[in-house]
Amino acid sequence: MRITDLLKKEAILLHAKVASKDEVIQTMVALHQKAGNLTDVKAYTQGILDREAAGTTAIGDGIAIPHAKSPAVKNPGLAAITVPDGVDYQAMDGKPSNLIFMIAAPMDGDLHLEVLSRLTVLLMDEAFRSALLQAKTKEEFLAVINQKEAEKFPEEAKAQAAQPQKEGFRVLAVTACPTGIAHTYMAAEALEKAGKEMGYPLKAETNGSGGAKNVLTKEEIANADGIIIAADKTVEMARFDGKPVLSVKVADGIHKPEELIGKVINGQVPVYHHAGGTQAAAAEQEKESFGRQIYKHLMNGVSHMLPFVVAGGIFIAIAFLIDTIAGAPQDSNFGVATPAAAFFKTIGDYAFNFMIPILAGYIASSIADRPGLLVGFVGGFLATTGSTFSLPGGDIPSGFLGALFAGFVGGYLMLGLRKLCDKMPHALEGIKPVLIYPLVGLGLIAVIMCAVNPFMGMINTGLTNFLNSMNEGSKIILGCVLGGMMAIDMGGPFNKAAYVFGTAAIASGNYDIMAAVMVGGMVPPLAIALATTFFKNRFTAEERKNGIVNYIMGLSFITEGAIPYAAADPLRVIPACVLGAATAGGISMAFNCTLMAPHGGIFVFAVVGNWPMYLAALAAGAVVGMLFLALFKKPVNQRKKEQVK
Numbered sequence: 001m002r003i004t005d006l007l008k009k010e011a012i013l014l015h016a017k018v019a020s021k022d023e024v025i026q027t028m029v030a031l032h033q034k035a036g037n038l039t040d041v042k043a044y045t046q047g048i049l050d051r052e053a054a055g056t057t058a059i060g061d062g063i064a065i066p067h068a069k070s071p072a073v074k075n076p077g078l079a080a081i082t083v084p085d086g087v088d089y090q091a092m093d094g095k096p097s098n099l100i101f102m103i104a105a106p107m108d109g110d111l112h113l114e115v116l117s118r119l120t121v122l123l124m125d126e127a128f129r130s131a132l133l134q135a136k137t138k139e140e141f142l143a144v145i146n147q148k149e150a151e152k153f154p155e156e157a158k159a160q161a162a163q164p165q166k167e168g169f170r171v172l173a174v175t176a177c178p179t180g181i182a183h184t185y186m187a188a189e190a191l192e193k194a195g196k197e198m199g200y201p202l203k204a205e206t207n208g209s210g211g212a213k214n215v216l217t218k219e220e221i222a223n224a225d226g227i228i229i230a231a232d233k234t235v236e237m238a239r240f241d242g243k244p245v246l247s248v249k250v251a252d253g254i255h256k257p258e259e260l261i262g263k264v265i266n267g268q269v270p271v272y273h274h275a276g277g278t279q280a281a282a283a284e285q286e287k288e289s290f291g292r293q294i295y296k297h298l299m300n301g302v303s304h305m306l307p308f309v310v311a312g313g314i315f316i317a318i319a320f321l322i323d324t325i326a327g328a329p330q331d332s333n334f335g336v337a338t339p340a341a342a343f344f345k346t347i348g349d350y351a352f353n354f355m356i357p358i359l360a361g362y363i364a365s366s367i368a369d370r371p372g373l374l375v376g377f378v379g380g381f382l383a384t385t386g387s388t389f390s391l392p393g394g395d396i397p398s399g400f401l402g403a404l405f406a407g408f409v410g411g412y413l414m415l416g417l418r419k420l421c422d423k424m425p426h427a428l429e430g431i432k433p434v435l436i437y438p439l440v441g442l443g444l445i446a447v448i449m450c451a452v453n454p455f456m457g458m459i460n461t462g463l464t465n466f467l468n469s470m471n472e473g474s475k476i477i478l479g480c481v482l483g484g485m486m487a488i489d490m491g492g493p494f495n496k497a498a499y500v501f502g503t504a505a506i507a508s509g510n511y512d513i514m515a516a517v518m519v520g521g522m523v524p525p526l527a528i529a530l531a532t533t534f535f536k537n538r539f540t541a542e543e544r545k546n547g548i549v550n551y552i553m554g555l556s557f558i559t560e561g562a563i564p565y566a567a568a569d570p571l572r573v574i575p576a577c578v579l580g581a582a583t584a585g586g587i588s589m590a591f592n593c594t595l596m597a598p599h600g601g602i603f604v605f606a607v608v609g610n611w612p613m614y615l616a617a618l619a620a621g622a623v624v625g626m627l628f629l630a631l632f633k634k635p636v637n638q639r640k641k642e643q644v645k
Contacts, residue, residue: 003078003118004146008198009138011035011079018087025049025066028102031079036258037104043072044104058091063123065116067103075262076111077104080141082133099129122148169203171195171264172216172224176207176231177250177303183491183560184208187230187253194257200265207235226264227272228253233300234366238274245272249292251492255567294408295493301363301407302500308354309503310599315348317596317607355507356384356399360407367411368418371437375414375445379406382449386457389450396457400504402449405456410445417441464508475512475589482513483520483585483621487577490524491560503598511594515608516585518557519593519618522601523584524577525554525561526618527625531633534626538633543568554622557601572632580625587617 011031018024029038029045038044047068051057058064079102086096101119105111123129128148135141173191177183188204195202203220206213218239221227226244229235230253237245246260246269253260263269319341320334328337336342357380364376383402385394398405417440421432428436470478485498502517532539532547539547543565553561566573594609608614 002149003115003122004142004149006076006115007078007080007142007145008035009142011037011077012138012141013079013081014135014138014141016081016083017085018081018083021052021087021089024064024081024083024087024089024100025052025102028066028079028081028100031081032077032102032104035075035077035079036262037075037077038072039074040072044068044070047072048102056090056092058089058097059120060091060093060095061123061126062086062095062098062129064089064091064097064100065103065119066100067105067116069105069107071107073104073106074259075104075266076106078102078115079104082135082141084133099123099132122152169220169223170200170225171202171228171261172220172226173202173204173228173230173253174207174216174235175204175250175253176233176235177299177491183232183250183254186560186563187250188214190254190257191228191230191261195261198258198261198265200261202261207231207233225267226269228260228264230254230260232296233303234296237272240272241274243272244269254563297363297366297408297411298404298500299496300366301359301361302496304362305355305359305503306599308351308358309506310597312348312351312355313506314597314600314604314607315344315351317348317604319343319345319348320596321607352507353384355503356403357381359400360403360410363404363407364411364414367408368414371418371433371441372411372414374438375410375441376407378442379403379410379445379449382406382446383453383456386453387446387450388453392450396454396461398453398456399460400507401460401463402453402456405452406445406449409448410441413444413448414441417444460508464510472590476586478513479516479589480582480586482516483523483588484578484582486517486520486559486585487524487562487581488574490563490566490577495521495559499598506596506598511596511609512589512592514598515593515595515614516588518595518598518601519588519614519621520581520585521559522554522557522618523581523621523625524559524566525550526622527554527577527580527629528562528565528573529554530622530626531629535630535633537635537637538630540636555602557599569633573629576628576632577625579628580621580623582621583624584617584621587620588614591617593617 011034013027013031016027018027025045025048029041029048032038032044033041047070048066051068052066056064057066081100083096083098083100086098089097089100091097103115103119105115122145125148128144131144132141135144173188175184175187175191177187184206185208188206191204192202203216204214205216216227216239221239221243224243226246227240229237229245229247230250231247232250244264244267246263248256248260316335319336322341322344323334323337326338326341328334328341335345357377360380360383361373361376364372364379366372368375380403383398383406386397386402387393388395414437417437418432421436424432482498482501485494488494498517498520502514505511505513529547529550532544532550536544546564550561553559562573562577566577591610591613593611593614595604595607595614597604597607605611605614
């Protein structure tokens with residue numbers, strides 16, 4: 001392991017002014033943290049102190065090499081400082097130390113001993129030490145080390161030169177979130193930016209709502225050291241067979257890009273083997289927690305369902321708008337009273353009717369791959385019709401709940417069937433996907449759904465009736481809760497749970513719930529944008545500059561625009577946004593605002609029921625969020641003074 005492989009520019013401080021050994025340790029731990037090498041600063045610092053308590057790590061001749069082997073180290077690394085005036089590091093020769101390296105090593109292996117030995121050998125050369133102390137830039141500092149290593153260990157240089165140089169990107173990535181809007185692209189940008197800064201150019205494929213962009217080629221995959229999959233839904237994985245693959249949440253791609261890239265570069269990623277059979281599939285799933293698996297399968301279904309819900313919902317809403325403008329009576333024919341309205345309503349209904357089967361189908365396919373698709377689709381359609389043994393044509397539709405049941409049960413059913421079929425003779429391999437899987441799967445899901453539909457239908461009907469019968473006070477509370485949930489994690493599980501609940505309510509004919517959900521999701525970016533405009537002293541110059549973009553993101557119902565601000569100051573930003581979003585959701589419910597289009601932001605306000613009060617709810621929520629942000633966040637200058645103290 002070369003010194004220059006472990007020492008990043010972010011972890012170098014030249015011409016430092018430190019007054020004591022403790023200040024040296026604090027400064028160098030901060031450098032490790034800045035370089036992204038630590039998970040717990042306090043724990044790592046304690047490891048350094050414990051080692052110093054056992055005996056000083058100042059080896060004399062102005063050199064000190066503090067080190068610690070700690071579980072708080074996520075990436076092995078070095079930090080280095082030069083101290084022209086010297087500092088008392090309790091060296092055995094009594095001389096001050098002016099050239100200090102700090103080693104951060106993980107618990108596995110003896111990396112710290114290897115690096116310690118290598119550094120000691122190099123630093124015995126007085127001319128080398130002098131060159132390091134005279135270095136004026138970090139680049140020069142690293143160049144001196146690189147040159148010395150090449151001289152001292154020529155066999156390494158020859159071996160490296162003899163190795164064929166890889167073409168293209170060393171690290172690749174695929175990013176995907178359930179909606180395919182904000183998180184997908186934020187993760188890709190964060191990974192590409194981190195790769196550039198770390199010296200490992202990275203290409204990220206985005207699986208967004210408009211399909212895959214910047215698609216990885218076969219040549220790029222073949223030449224890459226590894227692939228990062230930052231996704232909350234399933235992505236096409238067969239192409240990565242035999243390559244090191246690191247699978248994480250899309251949020252990790254946004255918040256931990258350096259850590260992920262470091263794991264790939266350092267060879268800490270397992271080789272991926274695509275599921276050619278059930279055993280391989282099961283082994284892959286076992287690497288994730290059961291809760292994570294369930295969430296991922298659900299979001300895969302939701303991501304494929306959303307286009308049908310959004311487009312179908314907007315078409316239906318347009319139909320009602322046309323009949324409203326035409327003055328049609330709001331009776332059983334409302335929405336189809338005029339020819340234009342009937343056109344939009346019919347097409348919208350067709351798209352909407354696919355929602356439940358699509359949800360179930362893609363949940364099942366996420367679990368069991370292609371064999372699960374038929375079972376999920378049919379199970380979802382049986383949930384939509386409410387098929388029973390006594391009335392196969394339909395009785396009591398089980399709706400959204402039935403689709404969830406069909407998707408998960410059908411998926412795991414096919415996974416079990418594939419496992420059983422793995423024991424069949426190899427000669428029958430060809431008939432499995434075209435005969436055995438679809439035939440047996442169809443029969444089993446038909447029996448199961450006909451058996452459970454009466455019970456699921458009763459639960460679905462009961463829930464719908466309960467929502468319709470809620471009094472004004474209860475509805476306002478529900479609106480506050482759902483609006484607040486949209487701002488808790490801004491695209492995470494809470495946000496998605498509220499959104500899915502809203503779309504399920506649309507399918508059941510409850511349009512006020514979706515209205516509260518969307519207005520709650522619009523508030524966080526708008527609150528931040530307003531705060532950066534009217535309370536500028538609470539934000540840095542860069543934050544104020546980026547705040548303008550949040551006006552657009554908020555009005556477009558892209559809650560994720562608030563994520564960078566929430567990540568930087570979660571204890572102040574998130575509560576303020578939650579309070580603002582809850583206010584907007586409650587007001588929307590209080591004035592019976594409705595929304596049949598589950599997305600679109602301000603662009604679908606024309607089809608909102610009671611849009612003037614809906615706009616007032618949005619404005620009130622954004623202002624409340626802004627005011628609490630101004631209250632919770634201290635001026636930047638004041639925060640800097642406190643940090644210095």
